[in-house]
Amino acid sequence: MLKGKTVVVGVCGGIAAYKAVELVSRLKKLGADVHVIMTANAVKFVAPLTFRSICHNPVITDMFEEPKMWDIQHVSLAQKADLIVVAPATANIIGKVAGGIADDMLSTTIMAANSPVLFVPAMNDKMYENPIVQGNINRLASLGYLFMEPDTGLMACGTNGKGRFPSPEAIVDYVKGILSKKSDYEGLRILVTAGPTREPIDPVRYISNHSSGKMGYAVAKAALERGAFVKLVTGPVNITPPSGAEVVCVTSAIDMYNEVMKSYESFDVLVMVAAVADYRCASVSESKIKKSGDRFTVELVKNPDIAAELGKVKGDRVLVGFSAETDNLLENAALKLASKNMDMIVANDVTVEGAGFGVDTNIVKFIKRDGSSIDLPIMSKEDVAHRILDEVLSIGKG
Numbered sequence: 001m002l003k004g005k006t007v008v009v010g011v012c013g014g015i016a017a018y019k020a021v022e023l024v025s026r027l028k029k030l031g032a033d034v035h036v037i038m039t040a041n042a043v044k045f046v047a048p049l050t051f052r053s054i055c056h057n058p059v060i061t062d063m064f065e066e067p068k069m070w071d072i073q074h075v076s077l078a079q080k081a082d083l084i085v086v087a088p089a090t091a092n093i094i095g096k097v098a099g100g101i102a103d104d105m106l107s108t109t110i111m112a113a114n115s116p117v118l119f120v121p122a123m124n125d126k127m128y129e130n131p132i133v134q135g136n137i138n139r140l141a142s143l144g145y146l147f148m149e150p151d152t153g154l155m156a157c158g159t160n161g162k163g164r165f166p167s168p169e170a171i172v173d174y175v176k177g178i179l180s181k182k183s184d185y186e187g188l189r190i191l192v193t194a195g196p197t198r199e200p201i202d203p204v205r206y207i208s209n210h211s212s213g214k215m216g217y218a219v220a221k222a223a224l225e226r227g228a229f230v231k232l233v234t235g236p237v238n239i240t241p242p243s244g245a246e247v248v249c250v251t252s253a254i255d256m257y258n259e260v261m262k263s264y265e266s267f268d269v270l271v272m273v274a275a276v277a278d279y280r281c282a283s284v285s286e287s288k289i290k291k292s293g294d295r296f297t298v299e300l301v302k303n304p305d306i307a308a309e310l311g312k313v314k315g316d317r318v319l320v321g322f323s324a325e326t327d328n329l330l331e332n333a334a335l336k337l338a339s340k341n342m343d344m345i346v347a348n349d350v351t352v353e354g355a356g357f358g359v360d361t362n363i364v365k366f367i368k369r370d371g372s373s374i375d376l377p378i379m380s381k382e383d384v385a386h387r388i389l390d391e392v393l394s395i396g397k398g
Helices: 015-029 048-055 073-080 091-098 105-112 125-129 131-142 168-179 214-225 253-266 306-313 329-339 381-397
Strands: 006-011 033-038 083-089 117-121 151-154 160-164 189-194 199-202 205-207 229-234 246-249 269-272 279-281 300-302 318-325 344-349 365-368 373-375
Touching: 006 015, 006 048, 006 073, 006 105, 015 033, 015 048, 015 083, 015 168, 033 048, 033 105, 073 105, 083 091, 083 105, 083 168, 091 105, 091 117, 091 131, 117 131, 117 168, 125 131, 125 160, 168 381, 189 214, 189 253, 199 279, 205 279, 214 229, 214 381, 229 253, 253 306, 269 306, 269 381, 306 318, 318 329, 318 381, 329 344, 329 365, 344 381, 365 381
Parallel strands: 006 033, 006 083, 083 117, 189 229, 189 269, 229 246, 269 318, 318 344
Antiparallel strands: 151 160, 199 205, 279 300, 344 365, 365 373
16 A cells, blocks of 8 residues: 555656556555646646546646645655656656756656656657667666666557556556565675676687576665665676665676675675576687687586585575576475575576566575475566565574
């Protein structure tokens, strides 16, 4: 429930504006005090009266209209809002805020706000993928603004790609997650590893895996949201690190091992999400190996097992590991849990749709040292991350 929460919904000019009507309705039914600001282009798609009838508050469409109250509207709304949701968020409003432009009521209110601001982009797929738009999104994300990924599918313009307005139900779930944010990790220090490692063969080739780093980055972001100090040791990925984390970028398994082992003692919780290569080349050529013959043999030697080494020295720290499997999921995960002295292992079958590398969802099982296990349904990696953190706290209290 959102009773007692004030949510300002900014509606921009796009065909998805009509879907914002259901969003406002759902927020209102959950008890939120909803205020709507519409841009000049938005009113060409949906009449302000529609929103006013649902939210039971005046709908602001003009920065210079006579205020209903004595106070300055963009300042008063910005001060009273617990959250501002811009949905749909066009490339125009994202660009304005990224450039510090405040020339209408919505952009002005956003600039004056102390509350979190959530953008829900909805636009043509090519526009969304435009490097200028992506640059603006990355800039705002680095400043702490929140973004909900658009859906992929058929657009009103006839194209098929990433840029569709997410379902109002999904947006409401996202909003509830923001407004019910916990601070139960304040004072705790968490070390997270993420992404793949790359083991060089020569200056232009390496051995690696399909890890995208999304799960590890989600854990780091969730821990930050809940008040923890977070150090993220990450292999090579194409993800913007969560704002506020101490980030150390590494390449090889040896690099990651050295970084983790030199700093783990100052942390309370160790979450080893990275897909670390089990083996590396016995020797690395200093120059590019030229093609010759039909076969090429590489000798591999074993890399240090970071989780296992931590298990030997962790003391009273909570150690969580991951087990990505293709068969015998429970047996293999339980064996790793015991052999590496972990407190909990998060296991998933990467062959199952929605649970493999590179996707935004996961289907996992938690297995604990006491033999208990928890099966989770398919959910976003952000939600999985929070469930992991919930379990870590229960382990710490146990």
